[in-house]
Amino acid sequence: xxxxxxxxxxxxxxxxxxxxxxxxxxxxxxxxxxxxxxxxxxxxxxxxxxxxxxxxxxxxxxxxxxxxxxxxxxxxxxxxxxxxxxxxxxxxxxxxxxxxxxxxxxxxxxxxxxxxxxxxxxxxxxxxxxxxxxxxxxxxxxxxxxxxxxxxxxxxxxxxxxxxxxxxxxxxxxxxxxxxxxxxxxxxxxxxxxxxxxxxxxxxxxxxxxxxxxxxxxxxxxxxxxxxxxxxxxxxxxxxxxxxxxxxxxxxxxxxxxxxxxxxxxxxxxxxxxxxxxxxxxxxxxxxxxxxxxxxxxxxxxxxxxxxxxxxxxxxxxxxxxxxxxxxxxxxxxxxxxxxxxxxxxxxxxxxxxxxxxxxxxxxxxxxxxxxxxxxxxxxxxxxxxxxxxxxxxxxxxxxxxxxxxxxxxxxxxxxxxxxxxxxxxxxxxxxxxxxxxxxxxxxxxxxxxxxxxxxxxxxxxxxxxxxxxxxxxxxxxxxxxxxxxxxxxxxxxxxxxxxxxxxxxxxxxxxxxxxxxxxx
Amino acid sequence: xxxxxxxxxxxxxxxxxxxxxxxxxxxxxxxxxxxxxxxxxxxxxxxxxxxxxxxxxxxxxxxxxxxxxxxxxxxxxxxxxxxxxxxxxxxxxxxxxxxxxxxxxxxxxxxxxxxxxxxxxxxxxxxxxxxxxxxxxxxxxxxxxxxxxxxxxxxxxxxxxxxxxxxxxxxxxxxxxxxxxxxxxxxxxxxxxxxxxxxxxxxxxxxxxxxxxxxxxxxxxxxxxxxxxxxxxxxxxxxxxxxxxxxxxxxxxxxxxxxxxxxxxxxxxxxxxxxxxxxxxxxxxxxxxxxxxxxxxxxxxxxxxx
Numbered sequence: 001x002x003x004x005x006x007x008x009x010x011x012x013x014x015x016x017x018x019x020x021x022x023x024x025x026x027x028x029x030x031x032x033x034x035x036x037x038x039x040x041x042x043x044x045x046x047x048x049x050x051x052x053x054x055x056x057x058x059x060x061x062x063x064x065x066x067x068x069x070x071x072x073x074x075x076x077x078x079x080x081x082x083x084x085x086x087x088x089x090x091x092x093x094x095x096x097x098x099x100x101x102x103x104x105x106x107x108x109x110x111x112x113x114x115x116x117x118x119x120x121x122x123x124x125x126x127x128x129x130x131x132x133x134x135x136x137x138x139x140x141x142x143x144x145x146x147x148x149x150x151x152x153x154x155x156x157x158x159x160x161x162x163x164x165x166x167x168x169x170x171x172x173x174x175x176x177x178x179x180x181x182x183x184x185x186x187x188x189x190x191x192x193x194x195x196x197x198x199x200x201x202x203x204x205x206x207x208x209x210x211x212x213x214x215x216x217x218x219x220x221x222x223x224x225x226x227x228x229x230x231x232x233x234x235x236x237x238x239x240x241x242x243x244x245x246x247x248x249x250x251x252x253x254x255x256x257x258x259x260x261x262x263x264x265x266x267x268x269x270x271x272x273x274x275x276x277x278x279x280x281x282x283x284x285x286x287x288x289x290x291x292x293x294x295x296x297x298x299x300x301x302x303x304x305x306x307x308x309x310x311x312x313x314x315x316x317x318x319x320x321x322x323x324x325x326x327x328x329x330x331x332x333x334x335x336x337x338x339x340x341x342x343x344x345x346x347x348x349x350x351x352x353x354x355x356x357x358x359x360x361x362x363x364x365x366x367x368x369x370x371x372x373x374x375x376x377x378x379x380x381x382x383x384x385x386x387x388x389x390x391x392x393x394x395x396x397x398x399x400x401x402x403x404x405x406x407x408x409x410x411x412x413x414x415x416x417x418x419x420x421x422x423x424x425x426x427x428x429x430x431x432x433x434x435x436x437x438x439x440x441x442x443x444x445x446x447x448x449x450x451x452x453x454x455x456x457x458x459x460x461x462x463x464x465x466x467x468x469x470x471x472x473x474x475x476x477x478x479x480x481x482x483x484x485x486x487x488x489x490x491x492x493x494x495x496x497x498x499x500x501x502x503x504x505x506x507x508x509x510x511x512x513x514x515x516x517x518x519x520x521x
Numbered sequence: 522x523x524x525x526x527x528x529x530x531x532x533x534x535x536x537x538x539x540x541x542x543x544x545x546x547x548x549x550x551x552x553x554x555x556x557x558x559x560x561x562x563x564x565x566x567x568x569x570x571x572x573x574x575x576x577x578x579x580x581x582x583x584x585x586x587x588x589x590x591x592x593x594x595x596x597x598x599x600x601x602x603x604x605x606x607x608x609x610x611x612x613x614x615x616x617x618x619x620x621x622x623x624x625x626x627x628x629x630x631x632x633x634x635x636x637x638x639x640x641x642x643x644x645x646x647x648x649x650x651x652x653x654x655x656x657x658x659x660x661x662x663x664x665x666x667x668x669x670x671x672x673x674x675x676x677x678x679x680x681x682x683x684x685x686x687x688x689x690x691x692x693x694x695x696x697x698x699x700x701x702x703x704x705x706x707x708x709x710x711x712x713x714x715x716x717x718x719x720x721x722x723x724x725x726x727x728x729x730x731x732x733x734x735x736x737x738x739x740x741x742x743x744x745x746x747x748x749x750x751x752x753x754x755x756x757x758x759x760x761x762x763x764x765x766x767x768x769x770x771x772x773x774x775x776x777x778x779x780x781x782x783x784x785x786x787x788x789x790x791x792x793x794x795x796x797x798x799x800x801x802x803x804x805x806x807x808x809x810x811x812x813x814x815x816x817x818x819x820x821x822x823x824x825x826x827x
Contacts, residue, residue: 069718076741104741 010196017191018184025180029173040165044137044157049123051082052141052153063143063150068098075100084161086133089154091119101156115140119152127159135159198226202233214241287491290471294415294488302359308387309355313348320345358384372410374442374449375400381417382440385425392429393436396421400442406449407519412492416501419485420453420512426476427457427510444518451514459505468503553594553771558602558610559623562680563761564795570603576794577601584787594774607632620769626762627683630811638805639767642779643759644797646733652760654687655735656753658727659720664752667695674706676716676728684729686818687755693821714738720749727752731760755814762803776802 055078056063062070068090075088079102087101089111096107111119118124118140125139137157143150198220208216214237220230320341327333358380375398382389382396389396421438428436433456442451460468467473469490474483493501499516557577564573582599602619604610611632613619621641622633629638646652658664664673670692678684692700700707708725710716716728717738732754739745763779765772779800782788792798 067724068722069715069724072718072722073712073715104743106742106744 008196009199010192013195014188014192017188021180021184021188022177025177029177033169033173036169037166040162040169043165044162045125045139048125048137048139048155048157049141051078051085052123052139052155055088055155056141056143056153060145063092064145072098072100072105076105084158086136086156086158087130087154089115089156090151091154092151093149115154118154121149130156133158135163137162198222198230202229205233205237209237209240214244290484290488294484297484302384304388306355306359308391309384310352312387313352317345317348320348369407369409371405371407372413373402374404374406374451375402377410377414378417378440378442378451381414382421384418385421388425389438392425394425394428395435395437397437397439399439401444404442404444404449406516408497408516409492412496416489416492416514417451417453419489423485423512424453424455424457424510428455431457433457433509447518449516449518451516453512453514454506454508455510456508457510459508459510460503462505465503465505469501553597554620555599555771555775556602556619557600557621557623558604558613558619559761560607560610560625560628561603561605563625563628564623572794573603574601576791580787580791584782584785584791594771614766617766620766621763621775623761623763625681625683625760626757626808626811627686627815629762629764630808631815633764635805635808637767638808639765639769639772640776640805641762641764641772641803642776642800643762643803644792644795645759645799645801646736647798649799649801651756651758653732653757654684654755655730655732655751656688656691656727657717657720657730657735657749657751659723660748660750662726664727666752667691670703670705670727672704673726674708674724675700676708676710676719676725678713678716678729679709679711681729683755683757686815687753688729690814690818690821691753693818693825697825699822699825717745717749721745757811758807759803762808764803764805 055075059071059074061067062074071090075090075098079085079088079100083102085102087099089100090098091111096109097111099106099108110116114126114128115130115138118126118138119142120140121142123139123141125137127135127137130136130138133156137159139155139157141153141155143153198218201220202218205216205218217237218230218233221227222230324333324338324341327337378398378400382398386396388394417440421440424438428438435456437456439454440451441454442449444450461475464473464475468486470483471487472483473487490501493499493514493516497516499514501512501514503510503512505511561570561573578599578601581601602610602613604613607624607628610619610622610624614622614633614637622629622638624632656667658670658673662673664670675688677688689699689701692698692703696703706725708719710719710728713730713734714737716725716730717735719725720728721738721742721744735745735749735751765775780802782792782800783798792800
């Protein structure tokens with residue numbers, strides 16, 4: 001982050017230091033001026049009093065004896081030796097006054113009011129203009145001998161010295177302020193630099209460190225907190241450098257580990273793919289095998305069903321042959337009988353042939369999705385088991401709209417219906433209810449077609465209802481069931497026809513429900 | 522401001538006394554001394570002893586050092602000797618201890634042989650006006666002649682033999698008696714200025730003063746001329762005369778240096794101490810006037826005594 005110039009430590013320290021020194025200097029100057037003025041006035045007063053006392057003491061005899069010659073001579077000499085005195089006025093209470101200045105002296109009879117007002121028992125002074133002097137420190141010293149007032153000594157002091165003191169004082173103050181300003185500039189610069197430079201250096205170094213350069217080091221060597229900060233900074237950078245090296249080593253190590261692990265995972269994935277492919281292939285193979293087995297089982301059952309279907313026409317055909325033989329022996333075989341028998345035989349043979357065609361159609365490979373009539377498929381499938389159902393007195397009731405059509409694999413759907421009817425038949429035979437009944441109910445809802453195959457064989461035992469779709473699971477006697485019928489039915493419905501197959505028990509028996517999408521509309 | 526030049530001359534001479542100056546290029550490095558003696562009473566009115574000693578032994582030496590280089594001579598040693606008695610100065614001069622003397626002309630004429638003196642110089646008033654002795658008196662005392670001084674108060678300068686001779690001569694001429702034999706109240710003051718003030722303030726009726734003092738005091742207070750008038754005058758050129766020892770080798774050079782005092786700051790400073798603004802040459806023969814005056818005085822005095 002860039003630091004604004006005005007916010008830098010250097011500028012701040014410089015300004016604070018400079019302002020402080022300047023403020024202190026001005027404060028003292030402000031305080032000193034009136035004090036000095038009073039002091040100078042006091043000095044002037046003291047000097048004036050001393051000079052006055054000296055003059056009076058030196059002239060005391062002359063004053064008493066009225067030796068004005070001495071007084072004039074002495075004061076002329078005083079004036080010559082004291083250029084700061086403009087004039088001396090000897091003012092006796094009685095008689096002429098003697099006015100002496102640097103150029104001449106003379107006698108005067110009366111004082112002007114300004115001066116006369118200053119004559120009293122106390123020492124007084126007044127700064128005022130007198131004669132040709134614009135500004136005079138007029139000092140009045142009462143002359144007394146043995147308590148008797150003789151008169152007054154007036155001395156007009158030049159204020160040049162006082163003014164010079166004041167001017168010198170102002171000059172000195174200006175000088176001091178000037179020196180202070182120079183000091184502020186010099187010392188303040190050095191002081192601010194002394195304070196801010198190491199901080200700036202360390203700040204700059206810290207910025208470099210923050211930028212990633214850990215080779216920088218502070219060269220500041222001082223015995224104060226800055227020195228300690230410098231050492232601490234260097235130690236910190238050393239620590240950072242060591243940490244960075246450790247991190248780099250650790251990163252390198254991690255990278256190596258990651259690479260190694262990645263390689264291992266890649267290898268593992270490769271094996272896994274192969275395993276999955278193998279597994280899928282094996283599963284597919286197994287499924288194909290199961291389907292094949294299922295078909296074989298179905299074919300076995302169909303053979304049984306054909307046998308049942310053929311039993312009645314074969315018996316009838318046998319009876320036709322026995323009647324023919326009997327007529328013949330009775331010699332009553334005529335053409336009509338013969339034709340009737342032949343027609344009947346032909347019908348029976350035709351029926352048997354038709355039965356074969358039905359089974360052949362049922363097992364005919366049909367792997368194309370096509371619309372088919374559900375009612376027709378259910379009835380044709382039920383026809384395959386008609387003989388077995390009649391033999392076992394099982395009543396089959398089909399409730400289905402004759403125009404209910406869906407799209408799908410017709411053969412596989414027939415296989416599912418056959419499996420479920422077969423299972424219901426076996427359950428009814430096994431449990432032998434009073435009126436064994438199978439009800440096939442196919443109804444169309446909004447977007448689904450539901451086919452329910454219901455029996456009254458007492459239902460599936462609760463202990464196995466969750467296992468009935470497992471492959472090779474069967475409750476039938478050995479040799480009567482393979483355990484793949486329901487498994488294949490569920491695979492066909494859910495995988496090939498995008499539907500569902502579920503089972504539940506009601507009060508009478510088992511219910512198998514096939515739900516298919518109504519994709520015909 | 523006009524100042525008696527007696528002291529001034531002494532000072533200059535004293536300054537000169539600090540020099541030891543060769544007369545030619547060959548003598549530049551010789552150890553030539555300049556011992557100056559002067560009569561203290563004749564200059565004490567103008568400056569105190571300390572000022573004189575400082576001015577002679579430090580300022581004058583410094584000045585002569587610098588001035589001597591300009592005139593191609595070297596000052597090796599100088600010395601100023603103050604004499605309270607003219608007789609002591611006379612003896613020192615006769616013994617060759619002094620190279621230059623500073624004293625009132627009357628005393629020089631009386632105590633020093635002409636044959637031993639070389640030409641010198643004398644301090645003059647501003648504008649090179651000559652000094653003079655004046656007999657002054659208050660106007661309001663009705664004193665218009667020497668005779669009218671009888672019964673009056675008279676002030677004289679202390680230790681000033683010429684003033685005494687001057688007033689004595691006046692009385693001898695007019696009254697045939699010395700002033701000490703007249704009815705006079707005689708007082709003495711150290712300074713001529715003070716006598717004028719005393720006359721002004723009516724502390725005395727008359728006095729003997731130097732004209733330079735009278736002029737000065739009249740400048741300080743012009744009213745003095747209204748109250749005081751001169752009755753008699755004795756021209757004397759200067760209060761003090763400065764003469765070299767006749768065989769002193771650097772009379773011309775030192776006189777030239779003394780003449781250049783007014784041209785330098787330090788020289789002016791020295792002259793200011795002795796209140797003498799101007800310096801002119803002085804011949805030994807000029808002492809004859811004082812010889813004559815003194816001889817006349819002696820004649821009158823002797824005549825009166827007879």
